[in-house]
Amino acid sequence: MQIHEIMTPSVETVRPNDSLQAAAVRMKQLDVGALPVWDGENVVGILTDRDITINATADGARPTEAAVKDVMTPDVVYCFEDEPVEAAANLMEEKKIRRLVILNRDKKLAGMLSVADIANRTGDSIATGQVIEKVSEPAKPHRRRTKVPDTPSETKL
Numbered sequence: 781m782q783i784h785e786i787m788t789p790s791v792e793t794v795r796p797n798d799s800l801q802a803a804a805v806r807m808k809q810l811d812v813g814a815l816p817v818w819d820g821e822n823v824v825g826i827l828t829d830r831d832i833t834i835n836a837t838a839d840g841a842r843p844t845e846a847a848v849k850d851v852m853t854p855d856v857v858y859c860f861e862d863e864p865v866e867a868a869a870n871l872m873e874e875k876k877i878r879r880l881v882i883l884n885r886d887k888k889l890a891g892m893l894s895v896a897d898i899a900n901r902t903g904d905s906i907a908t909g910q911v912i913e914k915v916s917e918p919a920k921p922h923r924r925r926t927k928v929p930d931t932p933s934e935t936k937l
Contacts, residue, residue, distance in 0.1 A: 783868050784861040786901035787882045787891035793818035796825070796849035800832055800841065803848050807832075814879045816889055817852050823881055823889050825852035858883050861890040865902060868893050 794803045794815045807815060807829060817825035827848050835851040836843065858881040859868045868880055872895065882891040 781865045781902060782861070783859055783863055783865055783882055783893055784890065786865060786897050787861065787893045788897060789891040791816060791889060791892045793823075793889070794827055794848050795819065796847065796852070798848045799844055800836055800846045800848060800851065801843035803827055804829075804832055804843065814892070816856075816881055816892070817848055818889065822887070823856055823858075823883070825849070825854045826856055826879075826881060827852045828879075856881050859893070860885060865898060869898055 792806060792810055792815060794806060794817055796817055796819055803815060807813065814826055814828045816823045817827055831851045831853060836846055841850065857871065857875050857877060859871060861882050861884055872878065872880055878895045880893045881889065882893050884890045
């Protein structure tokens with residue numbers, strides 16, 4: 781089975797200079813968690829609900845003033861529409877992503893593929909479960925380890 785058989789075609793996009801508020805409104809209206817960022821010719825990034833929630837909020841960005849380009853993920857992970865679904869599933873597992881941009885061979889946006897698309901349209905519950913399991917594995921935290929004091933007297937203020 782090829783990706784184009786199960787992907788979601790006719791995907792809505794946002795532009796790099798759109799406000800985060802406008803992008804969030806579009807996501808809410810469409811009931812989606814990610815939108816490709818399109819510059820008028822090419823996909824230049826992807827904006828996820830997580831980008832808005834974590835990146836923008838952590839930076840104290842104002843949704844009406846901050847632009848999509850300020851928080852989007854510029855490294856677009858994609859597959860081609862004529863590739864087998866297994867290739868997309870393997871890439872999702874490897875990159876730990878739930879949504880994948882799908883391009884045609886001219887590298888123009890053809891659609892999006894989600895883990896849900898694979899689950900709902902392939903009928904292969906075992907393969908779908910494996911993808912979900914791999915994608916859902918927690919990433920290693922990017923935190924410094926600090927020594928926790930053994931007693932309150934070791935705590936310095």
